[in-house]
Amino acid sequence: MEIKMSYPETLAYLYSRLPMYHRVGAVAFKKDLTNTLALCAHLGNPHLQFPSVHVAGTNGKGSVSHMLAAIAQAAGLKTGLYTSPHYKDFRERIKVNGQLMPRKAVVDFVANNRDALEQIQPSFFEATVAMAFDHFAREKVDLAIVEVGLGGRLDSTNVITPLLSVITNISYDHMDMLGDTLPLIAAEKAGIIKPGVPVVIGESHPETMSIFIDKAQATASTVVFADQRLRVTELPADAPAHSRFDVWVNGVLTYPNLLVQAAGPYLPANLTTLLEAWHHIPQVSETAMRHGLAHLQSLTRYMGRWQFIGDRPVVLCDSAHNEAGLRSAFSRICTMPYRKLHVVTGFVQDKDLGKALPLFPTQARYYFAKADIPRGLDAEALRLQANSYGLHGRAYRSVKYALRAARRAAAPDDLIVVIGSIFVVAEVV
DSSP: OOOOOOHHHHHHHHHHHSOOHHHHOGGGOOSSSHHHHHHHHHTTOGGGSSOEEEEEOSSSHHHHHHHHHHHHHHTTOOEEEEOSSOSSOGGGGEEETTEEOOHHHHHHHHHHTHHHHHHHOOOHHHHHHHHHHHHHHHHTOSEEEEEOSSSSTTSGGGGOOOSEEEEOOOOSOOHHHHOSSHHHHHHHHGGGOOTTOOEEESSOOTTTHHHHHHHHHHTTOOEEEHHHHEEEEEEOOSSTTOEEEEEEETTEEEEEEEEESOOSTTHHHHHHHHHHHHTTOTTSOHHHHHHHHHTHHHHHOOOSSSEEEETTTEEEEOOOOSHHHHHHHHHHHTTSOOSSEEEEEOOBTTSOHHHHGGGSOTTSEEEEEOOSSTTBOOHHHHHHHHHTTTOEEEEESSHHHHHHHHHHHOOTTOEEEEESOHHHHHTTO
16 A cells, blocks of 8 residues: 655654654663564565664764764765764654755655555654665665664664674663663673674773673674774864864874864764774775765764854754763863853753753753653753752743843853753754
């Protein structure tokens, strides 16, 4: 049965008929790969038709995925990139050489496979993963960079057998589904390690290293911890949205003056992971690596991470939302020059605010808002909880109203930060 809908109708169908984790939470998380495998089988197993790199981790996996895609594109490889969630446009999740999946291709996928979608009843994420793999196979990509959505072992993307597995780091997030200790979370992330496939771990941690080493030994996979081989030192940059680094490999300065079209306190760790992964992609020369990183945003539409959207006052957006990300972001923010700090923030309902709110600086003025998704935490409820941590301000009915109020209140030499949830950032970037 082929029922052709418009693009807006197609998106409404996907959002309304298929449970979407980022809108409704854990109820949408399917704890096995059955639906994804069934959809892929129906589509002719597109996930087996292109080489891939699989990227997991608590923080940084989106940034590392975009950097990998950029350097592959710079090397002339036709490159697919699957990431989640999206900021402004659903099609940000599925790109080939930086180009969003065409609206017609999204419409055609749903129209041509609606019977299977109705029968299998996948989650939104499962359907989107299958759509991405189908698109990459049809486009005959030379390489696909596939970002894990949640966890690893049971994530819908884990039906691929990649050329390389990458795990950026392990910290606390989604503990209701992945476990409440670092070793338990690491075990879920380690689930992407496949037999004989090399794995790069971005950050070594005494509580989790043995998890990865044991899994790699069990699967006869080589494992490298990037931070044990590489070290980066940040150099003065020409603009706030760019960074420069010297990169040391085994104590030797190997890649001096490396320009990256991105910024932020997490970038050194992500760059270390990226460069170790790059060593496993022989088609990408150093020239291509440098060009890709220097043109990261223009090649991949990289956005939402340490992104400046205003000047006088400076307005900084960052999608940090868990304990490790927020700690890193505010450590850097507190060293920036400003007269007064204004923070526009909001969270999803299932976020552990007892771990997040203590990381916010008490000397800032706050503008609390509810992200425009069902999971968004009520702004007044957030304001009341924040007050107990010494964070004071007003509640606003939308993120845009909150940012507008912050802009009105801020002096030209103040700093406005939008942070707390990717869905808060998405409304203003």
